[in-house]
Structures are given as C-alpha cells and as structure tokens.
Amino acid sequence: MRRSRHAAHAVTALAVVLAASACSSGSGSDDGASGGKKSVVVASKNEIPAINPAKDNSSTSIQLAWAMWAPLTDLDQKTGKLKYVVADSVTSKDARTWTIKLKPGWTFTNGEKLTAKAFVDTWNYTAYAPHGYKNNGFFSRIKGYDNLNPASGKPKKTTMSGLKVINDLTFRVTLDKAFSPYPTTLMYYGSVALAPEVLKDPDSYDHKPIGYGPYKLKSPWKAGQPVVMVRNKKYPLKGPEADQLTYRFFSNPETAYNEFLAGNVDYTIVPDTKGDTYKKDAPGKGAVSKAAVNMTYLVPPVNSAPYKDPKVRRALSLALDRKALTKLRAGSFPATSFTAPSLPGYREHTCGACTLDIAKAKQLLKQAGGFPGTLKMYYNSDDPGQRVFAEALGNMWRQSLGIKVAYVGKPAIDLSALFSKGKVDGMYLGGWGHDYPSIEDWLTPIVGSHGDVNGARYSNPALDKLIDEGNALADPAAAIKKYQAAEDLEAEQMPMIPLYHKPDAYLHAPGVEPLDSPYAGLNPVWSTVSR
Amino acid sequence: MFRYALRRLIIMVPIGIIVTFIVYAMVFALPGDPIQALSGGKPLAPSVIAAKRAYYHLDDPLFSQYLHFMGNLLQGNLGQTFDGQDIGEQLALRWPVTLQLGLTALAIQTVFGLLFGIYAGWRRDGLVDRALLGATLAVLAVPGLVVMFFAQSVFSVQLGWFPVSGSADGWPTSYLLPATVLGVLGFAGLARITRTSLAEVAGADFVRTGRAKGLSPQRILWRHVLRNALLPVITYIGLDLAGTLGGAIITEGIYNLNGIGQFMFRSIGMKEGGVVVTLSTVLLIGYMVVNLIVDLLYGLLDPRVRHV
Numbered sequence: 001m002r003r004s005r006h007a008a009h010a011v012t013a014l015a016v017v018l019a020a021s022a023c024s025s026g027s028g029s030d031d032g033a034s035g036g037k038k039s040v041v042v043a044s045k046n047e048i049p050a051i052n053p054a055k056d057n058s059s060t061s062i063q064l065a066w067a068m069w070a071p072l073t074d075l076d077q078k079t080g081k082l083k084y085v086v087a088d089s090v091t092s093k094d095a096r097t098w099t100i101k102l103k104p105g106w107t108f109t110n111g112e113k114l115t116a117k118a119f120v121d122t123w124n125y126t127a128y129a130p131h132g133y134k135n136n137g138f139f140s141r142i143k144g145y146d147n148l149n150p151a152s153g154k155p156k157k158t159t160m161s162g163l164k165v166i167n168d169l170t171f172r173v174t175l176d177k178a179f180s181p182y183p184t185t186l187m188y189y190g191s192v193a194l195a196p197e198v199l200k201d202p203d204s205y206d207h208k209p210i211g212y213g214p215y216k217l218k219s220p221w222k223a224g225q226p227v228v229m230v231r232n233k234k235y236p237l238k239g240p241e242a243d244q245l246t247y248r249f250f251s252n253p254e255t256a257y258n259e260f261l262a263g264n265v266d267y268t269i270v271p272d273t274k275g276d277t278y279k280k281d282a283p284g285k286g287a288v289s290k291a292a293v294n295m296t297y298l299v300p301p302v303n304s305a306p307y308k309d310p311k312v313r314r315a316l317s318l319a320l321d322r323k324a325l326t327k328l329r330a331g332s333f334p335a336t337s338f339t340a341p342s343l344p345g346y347r348e349h350t351c352g353a354c355t356l357d358i359a360k361a362k363q364l365l366k367q368a369g370g371f372p373g374t375l376k377m378y379y380n381s382d383d384p385g386q387r388v389f390a391e392a393l394g395n396m397w398r399q400s401l402g403i404k405v406a407y408v409g410k411p412a413i414d415l416s417a418l419f420s421k422g423k424v425d426g427m428y429l430g431g432w433g434h435d436y437p438s439i440e441d442w443l444t445p446i447v448g449s450h451g452d453v454n455g456a457r458y459s460n461p462a463l464d465k466l467i468d469e470g471n472a473l474a475d476p477a478a479a480i481k482k483y484q485a486a487e488d489l490e491a492e493q494m495p496m497i498p499l500y501h502k503p504d505a506y507l508h509a510p511g512v513e514p515l516d517s518p519y520a521g522l523n524p525v526w527s528t529v530s531r
Numbered sequence: 532m533f534r535y536a537l538r539r540l541i542i543m544v545p546i547g548i549i550v551t552f553i554v555y556a557m558v559f560a561l562p563g564d565p566i567q568a569l570s571g572g573k574p575l576a577p578s579v580i581a582a583k584r585a586y587y588h589l590d591d592p593l594f595s596q597y598l599h600f601m602g603n604l605l606q607g608n609l610g611q612t613f614d615g616q617d618i619g620e621q622l623a624l625r626w627p628v629t630l631q632l633g634l635t636a637l638a639i640q641t642v643f644g645l646l647f648g649i650y651a652g653w654r655r656d657g658l659v660d661r662a663l664l665g666a667t668l669a670v671l672a673v674p675g676l677v678v679m680f681f682a683q684s685v686f687s688v689q690l691g692w693f694p695v696s697g698s699a700d701g702w703p704t705s706y707l708l709p710a711t712v713l714g715v716l717g718f719a720g721l722a723r724i725t726r727t728s729l730a731e732v733a734g735a736d737f738v739r740t741g742r743a744k745g746l747s748p749q750r751i752l753w754r755h756v757l758r759n760a761l762l763p764v765i766t767y768i769g770l771d772l773a774g775t776l777g778g779a780i781i782t783e784g785i786y787n788l789n790g791i792g793q794f795m796f797r798s799i800g801m802k803e804g805g806v807v808v809t810l811s812t813v814l815l816i817g818y819m820v821v822n823l824i825v826d827l828l829y830g831l832l833d834p835r836v837r838h839v
Binding site: 046048049131136148149150152206225256259264413416417420452 | 695
C-alpha cells in the first residue's frame with residue numbers, strides 16, 4: 001500500500017517557493033493498512049449525501065449498507081436458497097398477511113436493542129411522502145401506503161395500517177394484494193431498520209449512522225473523505241475477514257482504475273472503456289462476476305403501428321445477430337430468455353425469436369404487411385458507445401429486412417423524461433437488474449400494466465392475470481409455474497426484445513477475493529483476505 | 532485611486548444581479564426533470580417526487596424561484612442540493628481544493644512563463660527563443676485531456692512519484708502533478724505574450740536613447756523595458772486566474788479532487804440552478820476583484836495611466 005514519494009518531496013521545496021500564496025491544508029492519509037491488521041480499500045462511485053439506505057438508495061449507499069447493516073433475509077451463496085439473517089422466520093398462509101419474527105440478540109452499535117418496533121417505525125418514516133425518502137416506493141405494497149402518499153396534498157396519516165407490532169421481536173405486515181415473493185424482497189438493504197435514536201432527527205445522523213452490521217464507522221464520516229470502517233464487536237454472527245474496510249469515492253471510474261493499478265485500491269469495477277484492456281493492464285487481477293443479474297433489451301413502441309403487430313416485433317428480433325452485437329460490449333453474452341440466469345425458475349431459450357433467422361424474419365414481416373416508413377432508433381448521446389451500438393442494430397435491420405432507419409440521440413435526462421411519459425415513438429435500449437431474486441421482478445416492472453419501467457405502456461390483461469395468480473400462491477414452487485406461464489406468453493407477444501447480459505468485470509488485489517456468487521452477486525464487503 | 536476602486540466596487544452590484552439572473556434562467560431552461568434524474572435506475576414514487584418538487588419550489592415560475600433563492604442567499608441560507616447534501620458544507624470543503632490547485636498552477640505557469648518569455652524576448656532569434664516558439668506551439672496543440680491522463684498514468688501509476696488521485700495527502704503533494712500539468716499547459720500563452728510584448732518595447736525609441744546614454748543592458752531591461760512590457764502580461768495573468776478557477780472541471784475529475792469544478796459540473800447536470808448561481812456569483816466576484824487589482828497595478832507600473 002505504500003508508494004514512493006521521493007520525487008514529490010524533492011519538488012515540494014521548489015513548489016513552496018513558487019506558490020507562497022497557496023495555503024496548506026490536508027490531514028494525512030486516511031487509507032492504508034496499519035499494524036498487521038487486514039485492511040481492504042474499495043473504490044466506489046460518486047460521493048453520497050448521507051449514509052442512510054432508506055433516505056438514499058443509490059447503489060453506492062446500498063453498498064455501504066452492506067457493511068453497516070444486516071438484511072432480514074438473504075440468499076445462500078452456494079445454493080441460492082432463501083435464508084434468514086436478522087429475521088428468524090417470515091411466514092404467511094395466504095401470501096398477503098406476513099408474520100416476521102426477529103432473532104434475539106441483535107443490537108445497534110449505540111447499544112439499543114433491534115426490535116420489531118424499530119422496523120415498523122423506520123418503514124413508516126420512509127413511506128411518509130413529505131420526508132422525501134428515496135426508498136419510499138419499496139413499501140408501496142403494504143396496506144395503508146396510499147394514505148401516506150396521497151395523489152396531492154399533505155397526507156393525513158403518518159403510519160401504515162398494514163404494519164403492526166405484535167411483541168418485542170414480532171411484527172405483522174399486511175399487503176394490499178397477495179404477493180408470494182415477499183420474503184425475498186426483504187433481502188434488499190433498503191428494508192433495514194434505523195436506530196430509535198436516529199429516527200428522532202435522522203438528518204443529524206447523515207454522517208454518523210447507527211447500524212447493526214459487521215462494520216461500523218471508525219469515526220464520523222466527513223464529506224469529501226473516504227468512509228473508514230472497523231469491525232463491529234456487537235455483530236452476533238461470523239463477520240467478514242478484513243479488520244478495516246475503506247470506501248473511496250471516485251466521480252471518474254478511470255481514476256479508480258488507475259488507483260488500482262498503482263496499488264492504492266484493492267477492489268474496483270472495470271470501467272466500460274477498459275473492458276478490452278484490463279487483462280493486459282493488470283494481468284491475473286481481473287475477473288468476471290459469476291452473476292449476471294442484468295439484461296439490456298429493446299423496447300418497441302408497442303401501441304403504435306407497425307410495432308403493434310407481434311409479428312413485426314418477432315421479425316425485428318429474429319433479424320438481429322446477437323453474437324455479433326455482444327462483441328461491441330466486452331464481457332457480455334447473448335440473452336435467450338426474458339429473465340436473468342441463475343434465478344429460481346429461469347429456463348434457457350424461452351425466447352423463440354432470439355436467435356438469428358433472417359428467412360423467418362422476412363417471412364413474418366411479409367405476413368404483417370412489411371414495415372412502412374422509417375424505424376426510429378433512440379440512443380443515449382451521453383454515452384459514446386451507444387451510438388455505435390444503435391448503428392449496429394440499425395444496420396442489421398437495414399441489410400436483412402430492408403428497413404430504413406433513423407437515429408435519434410438524446411441526453412439521458414431527456415430520454416428518461418420521455419420514457420416516464422410514455423412518449424417514445426421508436427425503439428430504445430432498456431436495461432434492468434432485479435431488486436430481489438424472483439422472475440416476477442422481470443415481469444411486473446417491465447411488461448406488467450403500469451410497471452415501473454414499462455415506458456412503452458404495454459398492457460396485456462392475460463399476462464397481468466398470470467402474474468397475479470402467481471403472487472397469490474404462498475408456495476414458491478407453485479408460484480414459479482405461474483410466472484413461467486407468463487414468460488411464455490411474453491415470448492409470443494415480444495413486448496420487449498432481449499439482447500444480452502453483461503456480468504460486471506472487476507479488479508481485485510492479490511489475496512483479496514470479493515464474495516462472488518451466481519446468486520448473491522458481487523460483494524467486496526465480504527472479501528476473503530489472505531495477505 | 533480610492534474613489535476609483537470604490538466606483539468599480541459599486542458597479543459590481545448591478546452586474547452581479549444581472550449575471551445571477553441570466554445564469555439562473557439558463558439553468559432553468561435546460562431540458563429534463565432534475566428530480567426524475569435523481570432516481571437513477573430505480574423509479575421514485577410519484578408522491579416523493581411531488582414532495583421534493585414542493586420542497587425546492589420547482590413548480591413555481593422562474594422569477595419567483597429566483598427571488599426565493601436570492602432571498603435565502605442574502606440571509607446566508609444556502610440550503611441543500613437536490614440529493615440532500617449541505618451546500619454550505621460542500622462549499623467550505625471544496626473552495627480550498629480549487630484555490631490550492633488554481634494558485635499552485637498559476638504560480639508554476641507565471642514563473643516559467645515570465646522566465647522564458649523575458650529571456651526569449653530579450654535575446655530574440657536566439658536558440659532559447661526558437662526552442663521556446665517550437666515548444667509552446669507543441670504545448671498549445673496537444674489537448675489538455677490527453678496530457679492529464681498521460682501524466683497520471685506515467686508519473687503516478689508507473690513511476691509512483693506522485694499520488695494518483697485525491698487530496699488526502701494535502702498540499703503540496705496531492706496538488707503537484709495536476710498543478711504542474713495545468714501550469715505547463717498554461718505557460719505557453721503567457722510566455723508568448725511576454726516575449727512579443729518585450730520584443731516590441733525593446734525596439735522603442737526610449738530604449739535606444741537609454742543605450743545611447745550608456746545605461747547598462749541589465750538596467751535597461753529590468754528598470755525600463757520590463758515595466759512597460761508587463762502591462763499586457765498582467766492583464767493576461769488576471770484573465771487566466773479566473774479561467775483556471777472556472778475551468779478546473781476536467782482536471783478535478785481526472786485527479787479526483789473534490790473541488791468547485793466537479794460540484795459545478797454535477798449541479799449543471801442536475802439542473803441545480805441555486806448551486807450554479809452561488810458558484811457563479813463567487814467566481815464573478817473573484818473575477819471582478821482580480822480585474823480591479825489588475826487595473827490598479829497598471830497605475831503603479833505606468834505612471835501615465837492614472838485612476839482618478
């Protein structure tokens with residue numbers, strides 16, 4: 001971790017003379033190992049405003065929560081089965097009323113006991129719209145959520161009727177509608193509890209959070225500085241291996257990459273621009289995650305002609321050479337189904353139109369009456385790689401099907417505004433990664449009526465019905481059968497056109513192995529350290 | 532001279548009001564919804580969006596938003612960014628970073644620019660002069676971005692002479708490399724202006740008179756030529772300081788320095804009119820003060836320029 005600074009010190013004298021006007025500051029180095037203790041330094045993205053996963057559920061914030069909180073449930077990294085962490089059990093007979101029992105013995109780092117009341121209070125606080133907490137929407141399934149989030153005006157209530165404390169360690173959650181994957185959603189770190197002390201005035205704890213995870217802050221975090229954490233002695237389970245864990249923020253991922261090459265960072269995600277070169281730059285230190293929890297897909301404007309006809313959508317999909325497309329995205333592989341691999345209930349090749357077959361594509365398009373006019377292909381102009389990718393797609397349609405293609409580039413902020421209003425009149429590239437490991441999370445948000453990212457406003461009552469039926473079955477295996485039926489219907493209709501999965505590539509220092517499970521994904525907090 | 536300075540300071544008030552309004556209006560006119568953009572990949576609940584819009588007065592008309600913001604600003608209440616960071620705290624944290632970077636770069640650039648410029652201008656068409664012209668041309672032609680990444684990868688990653696990024700090591704260690712790169716990139720313009728200005732004055736009548744009177748070349752250079760030649764140079768340095776502070780975005784991004792530039796860039800992206808105007812106002816005041824100092828220096832260097 002130590003770097004030689006001879007030159008820096010030599011030039012220092014010169015610089016002091018040169019710039020007598022510049023004032024000095026800076027408080028020594030905060031990173032680095034000390035005294036034989038195992039230390040791991042992780043590079044993450046933009047600095048966050050607060051260490052509070054309910055207030056700010058950005059990916060960086062959730063990563064810090066991995067270290068400083070513990071989830072109610074989790075996935076076993078070897079089997080992919082649901083296991084309980086803070087919860088002792090999460091049970092229901094009708095998939096609508098859930099009883100959550102907590103294990104005894106969990107305490108916040110300030111000594112307060114982790115109780116059922118802490119969960120109920122935190123969830124109510126988060127769900128109360130005027131607080132403006134970003135994880136608010138997570139609780140929208142709970143009965144009474146609407147009272148805290150009226151369409152307009154100030155809410156009249158501050159608590160959800162669906163949450164009830166039974167005793168110190170038990171609470172009951174009543175949902176609006178039956179929802180069988182509910183226990184798996186509780187592995188999301190946005191559902192953790194804040195300490196009663198924090199809830200009295202959460203803003204004043206933005207930089208000194210109180211959690212119950214394997215790590216706690218070494219000292220209150222200062223904006224602009226790395227987050228330095230040490231082991232939490234009160235953590236009741238076996239903790240991770242590093243004694244000290246540091247998160248450093250980088251607004252530019254290439255800078256984090258350079259810091260890794262210089263040996264100052266032990267773990268970083270490989271930036272997109274380095275996807276082709278990282279194996280040469282850092283031989284033996286790169287790896288590709290075993291989990292592919294995301295998918296990039298095309299969204300056709302399903303409510304306007306000619307995209308209205310499923311035959312046209314199938315034809316457009318069949319004309320794509322996904323193998324060739326994945327060459328433009330280092331580390332990616334073609335998608336053959338509508339959900340992420342490694343999910344319970346995932347089946348390969350459910351998408352019949354996801355393999356190149358130009359003859360069939362031409363035939364389908366002919367049956368549908370051809371493709372009149374020009375196909376508009378939208379892309380994000382902030383990302384230089386997307387234009388190239390959009391043109392590759394366009395060329396395939398042009399060459400195989402003779403369709404005229406126009407490219408429309410817009411900044412991400414404009415595109416997202418168009419999507420949320422459902423006003424995109426061409427094809428666009430969508431991306432999704434599931435929040436909880438259920439194929440239901442690949443159906444409802446993307447193609448369910450009123451789905452969160454259903455920008456094309458696709459609506460199919462038969463599909464919605466199958467999802468609802470699955471949601472109402474408390475037995476996970478039976479529920480999966482229904483979701484699979486929904487996926488088969490989706491394959492006929494093609495409201496979205498799967499393209500590829502791209503697992504993250506990452507760099508790790510020798511002797512530091514992040515947890516990498518096909519089910520639980522990448523997690524640098526739970527690294528094994530052998531150096 | 533005191534009255535002149537006072538007049539200049541008073542003029543700054545209306546200019547400040549006009550500029551802040553224009554900047555605010557320009558940010559307001561940018562497309563996109565900042566609160567939507569906040570959510571990143573995950574959509575925000577509509578009720579939360581509504582609550583946030585109300586909190587930041589985003590549904591008010593432009594003019595009332597501007598008045599509301601200015602009212603708060605005058606009371607010293609800077610408020611929060613859209614994602615909840617305390618703006619006052621951020622400014623206190625970030626100004627020193629940008630100032631240290633900018634002033635160090637300016638110092639390096641001024642020393643090298645003046646040294647080379649004076650030498651080359653005095654010994655025109657000599658070896659140093661020609662080398663300087665070639666070198667500055669090369670420096671001006673290479674894009675700054677390339678030099679910054681190159682310097683980071685060679686001097687920090689491969690040789691390990693400097694920290695790669697961040698300001699954790701404090702001044703000067705953390706700032707040396709980025710400031711040197713900025714200084715070298717900026718020195719070309721300064722050296723060229725100094726050289727040209729010096730060469731022009733060196734050919735003036737009073738210099739010939741001085742020589743004829745038998746003054747030593749050193750005395751002619753330092754006492755007579757330089758004083759006259761420095762006028763455009765000082766103007767250039769003044770403009771450049773403001774430019775360095777305003778244009779630190781790229782440097783701060785590559786070297787991960789949490790300065791004003793990065794804050795500005797993020798705020799424009801998020802359509803945070805209030806933050807952009809606050810930063811612009813501070814930059815504007817800095818710019819005006821530097822200009823005033825430059826104007827006052829004119830009078831000291833050249834008695835013919837008087838401020839009454």
